[in-house]
Amino acid sequence: MSDAPLVDPSIDPLSDPCTHAEQHLQEYLDGLLTTTVTATVEAHLATCAHCAQAYAFEQRFRSYVRFCCGGTGSETRCREEFREQLVRRCRDVGIT
Numbered sequence: 863m864s865d866a867p868l869v870d871p872s873i874d875p876l877s878d879p880c881t882h883a884e885q886h887l888q889e890y891l892d893g894l895l896t897t898t899v900t901a902t903v904e905a906h907l908a909t910c911a912h913c914a915q916a917y918a919f920e921q922r923f924r925s926y927v928r929f930c931c932g933g934t935g936s937e938t939r940c941r942e943e944f945r946e947q948l949v950r951r952c953r954d955v956g957i958t
Contacts, residue, residue, distance in 0.1 A: 879906045883913045891920055 883906045889895050890903050907914050927940070930947040 880910060880913055883907065883910070884916065887917060887920060891917075891924065 879902075883890075883903050886895060886899060886903050890900065895903065907917055927944055930940075930944040
Protein backbone atom coordinates (compact mmCIF):
# COMPACT_ATOMS: atom_id res chain seq x y z
CA MET A 863 0.00 0.00 0.00
CA SER A 864 1.25 3.48 -0.88
CA ASP A 865 2.17 6.04 1.75
CA ALA A 866 1.06 8.84 -0.59
CA PRO A 867 -1.48 11.22 0.97
CA LEU A 868 -5.09 10.80 -0.11
CA VAL A 869 -5.53 14.56 -0.37
CA ASP A 870 -3.45 16.66 -2.74
CA PRO A 871 -2.24 19.58 -0.62
CA SER A 872 -1.70 21.65 -3.77
CA ILE A 873 -5.46 21.89 -4.40
CA ASP A 874 -6.55 25.37 -3.40
CA PRO A 875 -10.12 25.44 -2.06
CA LEU A 876 -10.62 28.90 -3.56
CA SER A 877 -9.43 28.12 -7.08
CA ASP A 878 -10.81 24.56 -7.29
CA PRO A 879 -13.53 24.22 -4.64
CA CYS A 880 -15.20 21.15 -6.21
CA THR A 881 -12.00 19.10 -6.20
CA HIS A 882 -11.23 20.28 -2.67
CA ALA A 883 -14.69 19.25 -1.43
CA GLU A 884 -14.50 15.93 -3.27
CA GLN A 885 -11.12 15.10 -1.77
CA HIS A 886 -12.48 15.70 1.72
CA LEU A 887 -15.94 14.17 1.32
CA GLN A 888 -15.33 10.86 3.11
CA GLU A 889 -13.51 12.52 5.99
CA TYR A 890 -16.29 15.11 6.17
CA LEU A 891 -18.91 12.37 6.43
CA ASP A 892 -16.85 10.68 9.14
CA GLY A 893 -16.46 13.95 11.10
CA LEU A 894 -12.67 13.79 10.89
CA LEU A 895 -11.88 17.22 9.44
CA THR A 896 -10.60 20.26 11.24
CA THR A 897 -13.10 23.00 12.00
CA THR A 898 -11.62 25.17 9.24
CA VAL A 899 -11.78 22.51 6.52
CA THR A 900 -15.27 21.47 7.67
CA ALA A 901 -16.47 25.06 7.30
CA THR A 902 -14.91 25.31 3.83
CA VAL A 903 -16.54 22.08 2.67
CA GLU A 904 -19.93 23.04 4.16
CA ALA A 905 -19.83 26.46 2.52
CA HIS A 906 -19.11 24.84 -0.83
CA LEU A 907 -21.84 22.21 -0.43
CA ALA A 908 -24.32 24.99 0.32
CA THR A 909 -23.59 26.70 -3.01
CA CYS A 910 -22.73 23.87 -5.43
CA ALA A 911 -25.60 21.64 -6.55
CA HIS A 912 -23.28 19.07 -8.13
CA CYS A 913 -21.22 18.54 -4.97
CA ALA A 914 -24.34 18.64 -2.80
CA GLN A 915 -25.77 15.81 -4.91
CA ALA A 916 -22.55 13.82 -4.50
CA TYR A 917 -22.73 14.37 -0.74
CA ALA A 918 -26.39 13.30 -0.64
CA PHE A 919 -25.56 10.16 -2.63
CA GLU A 920 -22.76 9.23 -0.21
CA GLN A 921 -25.10 9.76 2.74
CA ARG A 922 -27.76 7.52 1.15
CA PHE A 923 -25.15 4.90 0.26
CA ARG A 924 -23.82 4.81 3.81
CA SER A 925 -27.37 4.53 5.15
CA TYR A 926 -28.02 1.65 2.77
CA VAL A 927 -24.85 -0.12 3.92
CA ARG A 928 -25.92 0.29 7.56
CA PHE A 929 -29.40 -1.01 6.68
CA CYS A 930 -27.93 -4.04 4.91
CA CYS A 931 -25.77 -4.72 7.93
CA GLY A 932 -28.72 -4.63 10.28
CA GLY A 933 -27.01 -1.96 12.36
CA THR A 934 -24.43 -4.47 13.55
CA GLY A 935 -21.11 -3.30 14.95
CA SER A 936 -19.27 -6.30 13.50
CA GLU A 937 -17.32 -5.20 10.43
CA THR A 938 -16.86 -8.79 9.19
CA ARG A 939 -20.54 -9.64 9.58
CA CYS A 940 -21.53 -6.36 8.00
CA ARG A 941 -19.29 -6.98 4.99
CA GLU A 942 -20.76 -10.44 4.43
CA GLU A 943 -24.36 -9.29 4.88
CA PHE A 944 -23.83 -6.36 2.57
CA ARG A 945 -22.22 -8.55 -0.08
CA GLU A 946 -25.11 -11.03 0.09
CA GLN A 947 -27.71 -8.25 -0.16
CA LEU A 948 -25.87 -6.63 -3.05
CA VAL A 949 -25.61 -9.91 -4.99
CA ARG A 950 -29.31 -10.61 -4.34
CA ARG A 951 -30.41 -7.17 -5.51
CA CYS A 952 -28.19 -7.35 -8.61
CA ARG A 953 -29.80 -10.65 -9.52
CA ASP A 954 -33.25 -9.12 -8.98
CA VAL A 955 -32.54 -6.39 -11.54
CA GLY A 956 -30.72 -8.68 -13.98
CA ILE A 957 -27.12 -7.73 -13.24
CA THR A 958 -24.86 -10.74 -12.89
